[in-house]
Amino acid sequence: MKYSIILPFLATTVLAAPLESRQAACNVPTTFPTTANSKLPNPFKFFNGGDVKTKADFECKNKEVSAAIQAQELGVFPPKPSTVTASLSGSTLSISSTEGGKTVSFTVSIKTPSGNGPFPAIIAYGAASIPVPAGVATITFNNDNIGAQQGQSSRGQGKFFDLYGSGHSAGALTAWAWGVDRVMDALEATSATKIDPKRVGVTGCSRNGKGAFVAAALVGRIALGLPQESGSGGAACWRVSDSEKAKGKNIQTASQIVGENVWFSKNFNAFSTKANTLATDHHQLAGMVAPRGLLVIENEIDWLGPVSTTACMKAGRLIYKALGVPDNMGFTGSGNHAHCQFPSNQQSDLTAYINKFLLNQDANTANIEKGPSADVASYIDWTAPTLT
Numbered sequence: 452m453k454y455s456i457i458l459p460f461l462a463t464t465v466l467a468a469p470l471e472s473r474q475a476a477c478n479v480p481t482t483f484p485t486t487a488n489s490k491l492p493n494p495f496k497f498f499n500g501g502d503v504k505t506k507a508d509f510e511c512k513n514k515e516v517s518a519a520i521q522a523q524e525l526g527v528f529p530p531k532p533s534t535v536t537a538s539l540s541g542s543t544l545s546i547s548s549t550e551g552g553k554t555v556s557f558t559v560s561i562k563t564p565s566g567n568g569p570f571p572a573i574i575a576y577g578a579a580s581i582p583v584p585a586g587v588a589t590i591t592f593n594n595d596n597i598g599a600q601q602g603q604s605s606r607g608q609g610k611f612f613d614l615y616g617s618g619h620s621a622g623a624l625t626a627w628a629w630g631v632d633r634v635m636d637a638l639e640a641t642s643a644t645k646i647d648p649k650r651v652g653v654t655g656c657s658r659n660g661k662g663a664f665v666a667a668a669l670v671g672r673i674a675l676g677l678p679q680e681s682g683s684g685g686a687a688c689w690r691v692s693d694s695e696k697a698k699g700k701n702i703q704t705a706s707q708i709v710g711e712n713v714w715f716s717k718n719f720n721a722f723s724t725k726a727n728t729l730a731t732d733h734h735q736l737a738g739m740v741a742p743r744g745l746l747v748i749e750n751e752i753d754w755l756g757p758v759s760t761t762a763c764m765k766a767g768r769l770i771y772k773a774l775g776v777p778d779n780m781g782f783t784g785s786g787n788h789a790h791c792q793f794p795s796n797q798q799s800d801l802t803a804y805i806n807k808f809l810l811n812q813d814a815n816t817a818n819i820e821k822g823p824s825a826d827v828a829s830y831i832d833w834t835a836p837t838l839t
């Protein structure tokens with residue numbers, strides 16, 4: 452009886468609270484399960500065994516997924532530095548970040564359509580390998596300058612590491628996402644760029660596609676993720692890739708990737724031959740982008756793991772479906788073509804996503820699931836609820 456008086460009060464208080472204080476209610480663990488599981492981890496169970504039943508629960512689940520993936524794969528993604536300043540000169544946006552008495556600066560170049568804007572934009576790692584339509588600005592981001600990716604000896608080099616120290620746990624993918632986060636700070640503070648910061652997408656191909664995926668996951672202000680041919684370390688799930696490798700495929704796995712480059716944190720080395728003990732897998736990297744827009748653009752080159760990326764992203768779409776927004780995520784990967792040469796058979800899918808999420812137009816993004824046959828059911832032992 453007593454509760455009938457208290458509960459309505461609590462409900463009102465909780466619902467009226469600003470987003471940040473509601474999120475503060477999430478209980479984010481600092482240690483993570485490492486029990487071997489060859490199936491993709493259940494995105495609807497908290498690490499403590501509790502069920503994810505509501506959309507608010509899922510927001511909390513994403514926080515623990517983010518904490519786990521940072522601890523085990525990506526390294527720490529730092530919050531906004533104490534001071535970030537930006538200035539625009541012509542098409543060059545200069546961004547300075549200060550923390551702990553150190554300052555680093557970098558620039559991006561912005562190509563806007565003609566007119567007054569504000570325009571949507573796509574941040575392109577290196578250079579865009581997808582066609583950017585008229586009406587959308589391109590922001591060219593030199594990710595290598597923020598975190599080097601020149602093999603093992605380049606670990607800890609780049610502007611990010613100049614600021615946070617060469618021993619920082621972040622791998623290059625995380626350092627780049629930090630740079631994208633600062634670009635967003637700069638766009639929000641500089642209306643002269645004529646960019647609408649609420650309509651910004653991010654793209655990159657191959658190794659930079661892994662980067663674009665991770666940036667879409669870690670930077671919540673990104674409206675649309677367009678990772679292209681990211682393969683292993685991006686759209687592929689570590690566990691599915693290991694199973695494909697065991698079937699004899701020439702596919703990149705965790706054990707290979709940690710030796711090839713510094714995309715991941717050093718912490719990931721401990722998991723390279725036991726990816727089945729990771730607390731998360733990359734279907735949940737897609738889940739971290741949800742409910743925002745995500746079109747995963749793939750290729751059927753064996754090394755990229757087409758069965759793995761397809762199964763993994765099918766599992767990712769189950770998360771979007773559970774959230775009631777199945778059409779906010781799709782994957783398009785039919786056919787084998789030259790690496791990072793955008794094929795015409797992916798154009799209509801790309802156009803639909805850009806129209807809907809960046810140009811605010813009506814567009815049909817329903818059920819885009821294109822790839823080789825991949826039996827996602829054999830990699831999962833959970834069912835997706837309808838989150839209320």
Ligand code: MCU
Nearest residue numbers: 657658659680681682683703711
């Ligand atoms: C698909 O991305 C990578 C791949 O992970 C590497 O193993 C390979 O060396 O390079 C690919 C790439 O970035 O190609 C441009």
